[in-house]
Amino acid sequence: MKGYISLMRPLNAIMASLGTIIGGIIARESLSALYFYRLYIAMATVFLVLMAGNVLNDYFDADVDRINHPKRPIPSGQISRASARVLAIVLFATAVVVSVFTFNLIQVIIAIIAILLLITYEWKAKALGLTGNIIISLLVGLIFVYGSLSIRLSYLVLILSVMAFLANLAREIVKDVEDVRGDVNRVTLPKKIGKGLSLVASAVFIVIAVSLSPIPYLFFGWKIFYVFVVAISDILFIASVFFSFHDQTVGQNLIKVAMIFGLIAFLVGSSI
Amino acid sequence: MKGYISLMRPLNAIMASLGTIIGGIIARESLSALYFYRLYIAMATVFLVLMAGNVLNDYFDADVDRINHPKRPIPSGQISRASARVLAIVLFATAVVVSVFTFNLIQVIIAIIAILLLITYEWKAKALGLTGNIIISLLVGLIFVYGSLSIRLSYLVLILSVMAFLANLAREIVKDVEDVRGDVNRVTLPKKIGKGLSLVASAVFIVIAVSLSPIPYLFFGWKIFYVFVVAISDILFIASVFFSFHDQTVGQNLIKVAMIFGLIAFLVGSSI
Numbered sequence: 001m002k003g004y005i006s007l008m009r010p011l012n013a014i015m016a017s018l019g020t021i022i023g024g025i026i027a028r029e030s031l032s033a034l035y036f037y038r039l040y041i042a043m044a045t046v047f048l049v050l051m052a053g054n055v056l057n058d059y060f061d062a063d064v065d066r067i068n069h070p071k072r073p074i075p076s077g078q079i080s081r082a083s084a085r086v087l088a089i090v091l092f093a094t095a096v097v098v099s100v101f102t103f104n105l106i107q108v109i110i111a112i113i114a115i116l117l118l119i120t121y122e123w124k125a126k127a128l129g130l131t132g133n134i135i136i137s138l139l140v141g142l143i144f145v146y147g148s149l150s151i152r153l154s155y156l157v158l159i160l161s162v163m164a165f166l167a168n169l170a171r172e173i174v175k176d177v178e179d180v181r182g183d184v185n186r187v188t189l190p191k192k193i194g195k196g197l198s199l200v201a202s203a204v205f206i207v208i209a210v211s212l213s214p215i216p217y218l219f220f221g222w223k224i225f226y227v228f229v230v231a232i233s234d235i236l237f238i239a240s241v242f243f244s245f246h247d248q249t250v251g252q253n254l255i256k257v258a259m260i261f262g263l264i265a266f267l268v269g270s271s272i
Numbered sequence: 273m274k275g276y277i278s279l280m281r282p283l284n285a286i287m288a289s290l291g292t293i294i295g296g297i298i299a300r301e302s303l304s305a306l307y308f309y310r311l312y313i314a315m316a317t318v319f320l321v322l323m324a325g326n327v328l329n330d331y332f333d334a335d336v337d338r339i340n341h342p343k344r345p346i347p348s349g350q351i352s353r354a355s356a357r358v359l360a361i362v363l364f365a366t367a368v369v370v371s372v373f374t375f376n377l378i379q380v381i382i383a384i385i386a387i388l389l390l391i392t393y394e395w396k397a398k399a400l401g402l403t404g405n406i407i408i409s410l411l412v413g414l415i416f417v418y419g420s421l422s423i424r425l426s427y428l429v430l431i432l433s434v435m436a437f438l439a440n441l442a443r444e445i446v447k448d449v450e451d452v453r454g455d456v457n458r459v460t461l462p463k464k465i466g467k468g469l470s471l472v473a474s475a476v477f478i479v480i481a482v483s484l485s486p487i488p489y490l491f492f493g494w495k496i497f498y499v500f501v502v503a504i505s506d507i508l509f510i511a512s513v514f515f516s517f518h519d520q521t522v523g524q525n526l527i528k529v530a531m532i533f534g535l536i537a538f539l540v541g542s543s544i
Contacts, residue, residue, distance in 0.1 A: 011529055257286050
């Protein structure tokens, strides 16, 4: 049991499914028990897809993990690769079945597309560097849209999704610069165009994300209160650009913290 | 520079100062630029106190870290113990000076009390097990009150603080059960009363925290929406109780995730 939990990484999956709820909360208008029902089902779907993705990650990384993470369930021999594959398939299938209970065809289709993207990522795209970074960042952005769809597709959630996509992409690139020595079987962006240019690309994505942040205030009638809160996130994002050039570990962690502040700004801004 | 940043752990301090903003947001009534000014100053104070605390932690743990974390700035010889002590004192002093700019005597006094508690904790109380757990959990609860005081002392923020105190205390105890083998120079609760009774105590704190969660709905007129969101947090807290008895690593991490969901429920609930 402990091996299977370690394989599915439920905590990591819970954190991601939180994004679904946040998307739904930002998109809310009038709220009924039905919307909550749908939102909970969407959340459960994201949770199952993420757990399946985590299992798949260990399944495909079994060889590399024998050196890097010898205590993980598969390299340590606790769980066979075949069992892990069955578990991933069962979780993916359950996710699709659960998503049907949203009674929302678009949400079912998106769940299936997300699953296919995730399998592509783990199977092939991870090794492709930037392409892999883009796929995983698209999936991160999609989580908010998915929650929003339990109610309606909100433009505000789309802006949040684009910002999350850009920030996550920037962070993936900074992480690839951080790991450039250890990455032997991945053709990452810094390996192709060098560390300096990669960090410049990452900085450009951050700057675009930051410059999108006043939109809810400028065009959607959000109160100035939102600007005060999102300013903290923007300052952290800009700081992350400067730190990334000197210390990628601090830089990528700062992007993560800035993203959390940004989420809080959206939650608060949408509610006042 | 890198050594000093590693000593101050700014990311960890940013996360804590986030709690100040959340306290201020929940307590808000009418909002003016003055309140934001005060809230930012309070946030800066918490940030500086936390960084000073992190430096102090490395200062007092230098001997233990020679074995457990040999690459940390002090054991690796990058920064001397004397320099670390000076840095901690400068940061604490700066925090007090900054807190004066809230122009709020209560906030200045609380900052000083928090600093004294933190020094006591790092110096002596950490080794005392439960007493140390209580001090650190009090400080966690205090962060929200501190932000709230930039506006007014809100009963709702007090409830959140009590819940955060209880959940954090429960988590500290589960962590002490997790580390019971490695802890040689700390007389923790599980060492005094055993693992089983410690986990029961932790479960009691969680159950009290969960049973406080409907108060904003029952007595403060918050919408049923809040109950839907806080229910997720409550379910995770209850799940953490069951997991803690089998796997303390999963249990204490689940408490952390449940706390994040609980914060989101308060943010959303206070805003609708």
